[in-house]
Amino acid sequence: MESEAVLSLPVEGRWLFVIIILSADDVGLFEATEFKLARRADVNRDLAGKLMQMIADADLIRLYMVDGKRYGFVPKFRQRLQIQTSKHPLPPREIYQDDSDALNKINKLATRSTVGAPVGSSLTTDGQPPESELELELEPEKKVSESSTPRRRRKATDPVPSCPFDEIVATYHEVLPELPSVRVMKAGGPRHKAIAEFWRWVLTSTRNDGQRRATTTEQGLAWIRHYFGRASDNDFIMAREPRGAGHENWEADIDYLCSERGMRRVIEKTKERT
Incomplete structure (x- = not known):
């Protein structure tokens, strides 16, 4: 709550952001409908929509659509509860690929059921890790060849260097x-x-x-x-x-x-x- 991004919001926007955090599930996903958020924050519905867009512009949340319904993801949520299920459809991978904590949690969820599979993903649903490059890159270093000079590619989960x-x-x-x-x-x-x-x-x-x-x-x-x-x-x-x-x-x-x-x-x- 001391970050520049949060402090740049009006008071109502900060309060709505708190409501969003309290509404999010273990992965940091929430239902981003103006009606529900407006009622929870006790603000006008039109104002809730404007505030939510301001929060998204500050990259405190990232919005996405699934089957015509809007959802949101809170980057760097890092909830430490034992993850069981997600209450909401998972977002496209580009929404969370720069958040290693969410990336690991969502991949674990997505391998359990098609209900939580990320939009546009090809993850398997039989409990076995998929053969995609993304999931393979999450495996320990023992997956690397035992050659004396292995060729190490940049991992898909490596953090992107800060934008200059x-x-x-x-x-x-x-x-x-x-x-x-x-x-x-x-x-x-x-x-x-x-x-x-x-x-x-x-x-x-x-x-x-x-x-x-x-x-x-x-x-x-x-x-x-x-x-x-x-x-x-x-x-x-x-x-x-x-x-x-x-x-x-x-x-x-x-x-x-x-x-x-x-x-x-x-x-x-x-x-x-x-």
């Missing part, structure tokens, strides 16, 4: 000085969160050959420098081709380049540099 916001922004300014400068960067704000998600994607995604784009901070920054360089080669992004009607004054910026739409434009529609 300042370095990313400085690289953006250096490589793309023609685009709008970054002058506002509020911790926990939409831009801050978008850059953090972009960084996590760079450090956890793989190329077509199955190799990770980056595994260290240095490699991640090098990849982003190359990415911004490719963006500078794109005529649409750099406004070297006419805009469509109604978008004549639109400009690409760091928010666009860190979004999925921007990444598709740069990675899929820009010729690779040689």
Whole structure:
């Protein structure tokens, strides 16, 4: 409750966050319906929805949908009770993959029953660990070959290096000085969160050959420098081709380049540099 993210919320938002924590199950999952949370927190339903979005923007909770119903996950929940079952459908893996405690608990749950299987997962349900890379990487080091020089890959559960916001922004300014400068960067704000998600994607995604784009901070920054360089080669992004009607004054910026739409434009529609 002393964190900057919590203290940045209005008083009603902090109280709602307490209600969410008390409502969450052992994994940190909760039913994120405005009606129930509003009643528990004794606030207006519309206000509850706005506060919940503020809490999500601060990355104190992460929301997801299952069968048209909204649920939430509290990252770094780290409840130490003996875990038996989850009361709610488990979230997609990208929601919790950076939280090693939740990752281990959810994998244990998901191997027991299809009811709790994460959305989009291929985990087995007969009590045996699945043959997926994610679960294999959770096995002890004895799984590694006894060769004198084993090749160690970065584990899927290894923590992603902290996002170097300042370095990313400085690289953006250096490589793309023609685009709008970054002058506002509020911790926990939409831009801050978008850059953090972009960084996590760079450090956890793989190329077509199955190799990770980056595994260290240095490699991640090098990849982003190359990415911004490719963006500078794109005529649409750099406004070297006419805009469509109604978008004549639109400009690409760091928010666009860190979004999925921007990444598709740069990675899929820009010729690779040689």
